[in-house]
Amino acid sequence: MYKISEFAKLTGLSKETLRYYAEVKLLEPAYIDPKNNYRYYDDGSIFLATLLTKLRKIGFTIQEMISVMEDESFANLETLLIQKKRNILQQIHDLQLQVEEIDGFLASGKEET
Structure with a gap:
């Protein structure tokens, strides 16, 4: 103990x-x-x-x-882990889209100057 x-x-x-x-x-x-x-x-x-x-x-x-x-029994643990992984991958995808938006916005600002 x-x-x-x-x-x-x-x-x-x-x-x-x-x-x-x-x-x-x-x-x-x-x-x-x-x-x-x-x-x-x-x-x-x-x-x-x-x-x-x-x-x-x-x-x-x-x-x-x-x-x-x-x-x-931890029977649902695998299901929960798979769902958590899907959610994380979706968040990564969403963040990548935001980065692309930022890059596009910055690029358009440089074109104007």
Whole structure:
């Protein structure tokens, strides 16, 4: 079992993030000591923390992460990842169009001078 500070160092998540994740039922401690309210995490929590870190890095919202964690079989994770990828690719396309608009606008300004 790991105290919250040890678990934070081990996973790269801050103590504040771990407390928040526990509050929203995203990653709850394996054990809370009733005497002093210390939070303890186990080895199984490391996998979940790693998964949550990955999901955050690829842009999942807290609500999307909760949805993944509620589906303990992770059956819908692939579908969610594919949809997230589609959304990112669409955003990239939209941004490329904006860049082209800017380039066109700048080019037209140079032609007039």
